[in-house]
Amino acid sequence: MSKIRRHQTQNELLIFERSSPGKIGYRLPPLDVPAVAADEALGAENVRGEIAGFPEVSEVEIIRHFTRLSTWNYAIDLGLYPLGSCTMKYNPRLNEAVARIEGIVDAHPYQPQALAQGAMRIQQTLERYLAHIAGMDAVTLQPAAGAHGELTGILLIRAYLQSQGDAREVVLIPDSAHGTNPATAAIAGYKVKEIASNERGTIDMASLAAAIDDSVAALMVTNPNTLGIFEQDIAEVAALLHDRGAQLYMDGANMNALVGVARPGDFGVDVMHLNLHKTFSTPHGGGGPGAGPVAVKSHLEPFLPVPRIAEEAGALRYDHDRPRSIGRVRAFYGNFGVLVRALAYILAHGGDGLRNATLDAVLNANYIRKGIENDYHLPYDAPSMHECVFSHNKQVARGVKTGDIAKRLIDYGFHPYTVSFPLIVHGALMIEPTETESKAELDLFIDALKSIAREVETDPQLVLRAPQTTRTSRVDETRAARKPILIWEPPANGA
Ligand SMILES: *Cc1c(COP(=O)(O)O)cnc(C)c1O
Numbered sequence: 001m002s003k004i005r006r007h008q009t010q011n012e013l014l015i016f017e018r019s020s021p022g023k024i025g026y027r028l029p030p031l032d033v034p035a036v037a038a039d040e041a042l043g044a045e046n047v048r049g050e051i052a053g054f055p056e057v058s059e060v061e062i063i064r065h066f067t068r069l070s071t072w073n074y075a076i077d078l079g080l081y082p083l084g085s086c087t088m089k090y091n092p093r094l095n096e097a098v099a100r101i102e103g104i105v106d107a108h109p110y111q112p113q114a115l116a117q118g119a120m121r122i123q124q125t126l127e128r129y130l131a132h133i134a135g136m137d138a139v140t141l142q143p144a145a146g147a148h149g150e151l152t153g154i155l156l157i158r159a160y161l162q163s164q165g166d167a168r169e170v171v172l173i174p175d176s177a178h179g180t181n182p183a184t185a186a187i188a189g190y191k192v193k194e195i196a197s198n199e200r201g202t203i204d205m206a207s208l209a210a211a212i213d214d215s216v217a218a219l220m221v222t223n224p225n226t227l228g229i230f231e232q233d234i235a236e237v238a239a240l241l242h243d244r245g246a247q248l249y250m251d252g253a254n255m256n257a258l259v260g261v262a263r264p265g266d267f268g269v270d271v272m273h274l275n276l277h278k279t280f281s282t283p284h285g286g287g288g289p290g291a292g293p294v295a296v297k298s299h300l301e302p303f304l305p306v307p308r309i310a311e312e313a314g315a316l317r318y319d320h321d322r323p324r325s326i327g328r329v330r331a332f333y334g335n336f337g338v339l340v341r342a343l344a345y346i347l348a349h350g351g352d353g354l355r356n357a358t359l360d361a362v363l364n365a366n367y368i369r370k371g372i373e374n375d376y377h378l379p380y381d382a383p384s385m386h387e388c389v390f391s392h393n394k395q396v397a398r399g400v401k402t403g404d405i406a407k408r409l410i411d412y413g414f415h416p417y418t419v420s421f422p423l424i425v426h427g428a429l430m431i432e433p434t435e436t437e438s439k440a441e442l443d444l445f446i447d448a449l450k451s452i453a454r455e456v457e458t459d460p461q462l463v464l465r466a467p468q469t470t471r472t473s474r475v476d477e478t479r480a481a482r483k484p485i486l487i488w489e490p491p492a493n494g495a
Helices: 038-042 059-070 093-099 117-134 146-163 180-187 205-211 234-243 298-303 336-372 402-411 439-458 460-464 477-482
Strands: 138-140 170-174 191-195 216-222 247-252 271-274 294-296 308-312 315-319 388-391 428-431
Touching (some): 093 336, 117 271, 117 315, 138 298, 146 216, 146 247, 170 180, 180 191, 180 216, 191 205, 216 234, 294 298, 336 388, 402 428, 402 439, 439 460
Parallel strands (some): 216 247
Antiparallel strands (some): 138 294, 271 294, 308 315
């Protein structure tokens, strides 16, 4: 680190290094009960004499420490977060306010059902809206994320096919798929067979027709796919599968391109998941909770996880008496706070608002695509839906790869796009702006990418050494992943 003291936020000590014996940041109120020695109350063996290296700091030091650390993170509240496939949109504060309403935030999953009718009504209402948006017949809110929804959905297909006499052996998956798709199929006990994409970037119908036989349980497809291209033959795909007794699973992670415009149920999907933390406005990216509700057509409804929400004479209850159910997939009924945010988001937008969000998301992705299509190589030249995928082909001749361009974007003040995914595009730059960005923000981003493309021509070292504006520049990513240093050792002299 340089001797010159850069801005404080770039030069933060560990909280332990700020420690000075005797400093305190908080004072407990005077006791209003008789004092008892800790070892008498708890037993001497349970009392620690000293906590090694416990930091002693003042209030202002601790506030500044964590506030500075918080500025090291890029956030959607700072600017565009164009991670493709992730739908990192801005989450309206209104949804946060609703999730913090007293009766909602203090609700307890063990509350008697008679006292939880409001919370259950929220769940029932959300299920109905999601079913309507997806064009499906029933929804469970239980799965905790997209991948968990996939597993639930494929287990539903397995249970359904088993009830027809044969669970079958194979799940077909296009080569553009997200890695969770084949992982899900394998965990659910299926063999995975890959389907090639055609030159347009969509499922090759001849390969699909050749692969479908009576051993195929399902096709798992993302639509629009991970290239941001709509699978225009999807209705024929569904018909081909149904003719052979197979099911169509849709990975709904890209529903931000469809909500209010097209309904998977209408184009033949039997079961799908939704990522509430992508499309329906729950903050994510920091490892917080998500939700992956699963929507099904009526023939799969009897197999949905227990419990289900049932209503009799206006009273809601959790119904566990479902003999054909695949069982439980989650404690209680899912990540409730996430469900509340999704319903608040849907109600605040209304039907027209949701549709507008979709149209703007698609417009923004196409605006970026047009903006940089002369500067970066576009491997599949079909109209974009909510995201667009370029490759580093033009830059790689100068020794610059997609990861380098991504790091240079950090110097321009942006979070990088998704690097090297989908796998069928070598050196991919996958960009998803979402509907929440203004034209001004998109123009800044386009200018940054154009400027980086020029730097690659004139001074590639600038790009190869990036980022330079951050506290640390490049780290050894392999060592960081394989040998992370997770334990802090207090200095021997106690300083
Ligand atoms: C995000 C994503 C998933 C997995 O969803 P999680 O909620 O992260 O488990 C699956 N498929 C696609 C296409 C995705 O973008």
